[in-house]
Amino acid sequence: MPAHSIVIAPSILACDFGRLHEEVRRAEAAGADWLHLDVMDGHFVDNISFGPAFVDFVAKVATVPLDVHLMVERPDHYFPRFVKSAANITVHVEAQHDVRKTLAGIREMGRTCGLSLRPATPFEAVVPYLDQIDLLLVMTVVPGFGGQPFMPEMLTKVQDARDRRERLGMKYRIEVDGGINEKTAAQTREAGADTFVAGTSVFAAPDMAEAMRKVRGV
């Protein structure tokens, strides 16, 4: 029995930025529960995506909650700029900050908070913070670029997150991001994931609603 309802969060990184308004509408019409926005600073990851003004624009046209993933070196410095538009703000355990303080700060500003870890980071690194988070984001590719293949070795991390949550009676969502499609969504769901970020597999599909149903497993 999953602890949470299934959530599908299409990754805006994979949409046509030149038609952003229509792409947001298309994702919502196709069944998006949330929209996922990857903010990249060119330091924490080897790519630069978009910043608060872009996220604010998406918030103006979106009707579903925005799930903002800060792939930035100083999330403590930047998260307040996303509070206006985000429902959830996720930061990385590997970034340069006091993780406890940043998570508490996001909560104090009235948003849910997530913690993420790169594929190379062991699950143990997030364990001290699990009592403080609403969502654990398990990266299933090296963060920075869409369109990469799913890393099956991350399945044990998802299982660890689920087992620990059950054992300790915690409530955090388990989100997966990177190479998520019909097949890998089924594998990660089986391992314990309930929240699925999908970029290429939904935005590039001929029928986005059908692609999203497949990720959802219905």
Ligand SMILES: O=C(CO)[C@H](O)[C@H](O)COP(=O)(O)O
């Ligand atoms: O976090 C990300 C990149 O770092 C993207 O959200 C993720 O890659 C989604 O894209 P795809 O489904 O194409 O892998």
